[in-house]
Amino acid sequence: MQISTRQSGNATIVDVQGDIDLYNSPEVRKALLEALREKGAQRVVVNLKAVRYIDSSGVASLVEGLKVSRELGSRFILFGLSPAAREVLELSRLIRVFEVFENENEALGT
Amino acid sequence: MARSHRRNLLLEFKVPSDPKLLSVVRSAVEKLAEVVGLPEGECRSVTLAVDEALTNIIRHAYRNQRDRPIEVSCWCLCSTASRRRAGRLEFLLVDRGRGVEPSQLRGRPLSQVRPGGLGTHFIRASMDEVEYKRSAGRNRLRLVKYLGKEGSR
Numbered sequence: 001m002q003i004s005t006r007q008s009g010n011a012t013i014v015d016v017q018g019d020i021d022l023y024n025s026p027e028v029r030k031a032l033l034e035a036l037r038e039k040g041a042q043r044v045v046v047n048l049k050a051v052r053y054i055d056s057s058g059v060a061s062l063v064e065g066l067k068v069s070r071e072l073g074s075r076f077i078l079f080g081l082s083p084a085a086r087e088v089l090e091l092s093r094l095i096r097v098f099e100v101f102e103n104e105n106e107a108l109g110t
Numbered sequence: 111m112a113r114s115h116r117r118n119l120l121l122e123f124k125v126p127s128d129p130k131l132l133s134v135v136r137s138a139v140e141k142l143a144e145v146v147g148l149p150e151g152e153c154r155s156v157t158l159a160v161d162e163a164l165t166n167i168i169r170h171a172y173r174n175q176r177d178r179p180i181e182v183s184c185w186c187l188c189s190t191a192s193r194r195r196a197g198r199l200e201f202l203l204v205d206r207g208r209g210v211e212p213s214q215l216r217g218r219p220l221s222q223v224r225p226g227g228l229g230t231h232f233i234r235a236s237m238d239e240v241e242y243k244r245s246a247g248r249n250r251l252r253l254v255k256y257l258g259k260e261g262s263r
Contacts, residue, residue, distance in 0.1 A: 019136070022165045023129035053136065055161055056228035084154050091235050092228050 003031045005039075008108055011077075012041035017050040020058030028058060032065035042074050045107050049080030054088055066098060075099065079107040115197070120146070121184040127168045127205070128176040135182065136161050139201075146186060146199055146257065155236035156199065156255050162229040163203050163251055171207025171249055180205050186257075198238075201253040209244045 001018030012035045020028055035044045044065065048054075062078070069076035079101040081089070089095040101107040121142055125131055139160045143153040164180060172178045181204040188197040234240055239254035 019133055021129065021132050021136075021161065022168065023132060053157075055158065055165060056232055057165065059228055083151070084158075087151070087154060088158065088232065091232055 001027065003027060005031065005035055008045075010041070011043040011045050011108055012039055013045045013047055013104070015047045015050070019053040020051055020061070021053070021055045022057045025055070025057040025061045029061040029064055032061060033068060036065065036068050036072060036074060036076075040072075040074075043077060044069060044074065045077045045079065045104070047080055047104065048078055048082065048085050049103075051080075051085055052082055054085045056088070056092075059088055059092055059094065062098070063094065077101065077107050077110070079103055115187040115189055118186045118188070119183065120186050121182070123183075124179050124181050125164075126176060127172045127178040127180055127207075129165075129168060132161055132164060135164060139184075142184060143199070143255075148199070148255070148257070152255065156201075159233045159236035159253055159255075160201055160203070162232045163201075163253060166210075166229055167203065167205045167207060167249070167251075170210060171205045173208070178205070178207060197257045199255045199257055203249075203251045203253070205249050206247060207249060210242060210249060212242070 001016070001020065001024040003017075004015050006013050006015070014031055014035055016028060018024070032044065032046070035041050046062070046065070066076045077099045080103060081100060086095065089098065089100075099110070101110070121138065125135060136157050140153050140157040143156045148156065160182075167180055168174060183202045185200045185202070186197060187200055233253065237253045238256045239252070241252040243250045
């Protein structure tokens with residue numbers, strides 16, 4: 001799995017590539033919390049386009065990012081969900097809790 | 111009258127409790143589900159269930175020790191009493207770690223937005239039968255997915 005961040009206006013985009021599971025979800029959590037707390041991003045936009053698989057520990061990392069963003073008064077946005085990622089968010093009934101967009105333009109245009 | 115089934119072993123291996131190897135098991139399970147003819151969405155849900163079960167073993171039974179054994183086997187049970195292509199895909203996961211409280215296998219309510227506790231819910235939502243037994247110092251988790259018309263989700 002690979003994670004990188006880039007800036008677009010007041011948004012920090014976190015690009016995640018590969019599967020998110022028990023092995024690497026701590027890395028995802030760290031990147032998300034860094035973007036929110038240390039970089040103080042007003043919007044953190046998570047690009048999941050290249051994530052083919054996400055398990056419950058990956059979902060937990062996203063939920064933690066969402067909770068911290070709420071505490072800080074910033075926004076936490078997801079886009080590019082694969083069928084597998086969408087299915088686990090639906091199974092956990094979290095799909096409506098997150099701001100979810102189809103692509104980067106839509107995610108940044110809000 | 112009890113229905114008779116032909117029981118075919120499809121896959122059997124032992125893997126250490128190292129999270130780095132979860133992706134290897136997922137690849138095998140997803141491909142196997144595809145080979146037995148499950149639709150794409152069900153291949154994904156079976157893979158998710160087995161992956162979450164292994165994650166639970168690593169985290170709870172073995173408390174994140176990375177060198178403990180997990181036995182994984184998969185069987186196809188085909189009905190011999192019917193010409194329909196009904197049957198079931200059965201996974202058995204065996205570990206020698208700590209026992210699990212039955213309450214931990216029920217999963218938490220989904221009404222709260224908080225991290226953690228979703229793995230068991232994913233397993234139950236993805237599989238048709240989930241059975242846990244503790245015997246002879248081993249945890250045995252049986253996960254069943256119905257094939258064909260017998261009740262596929």
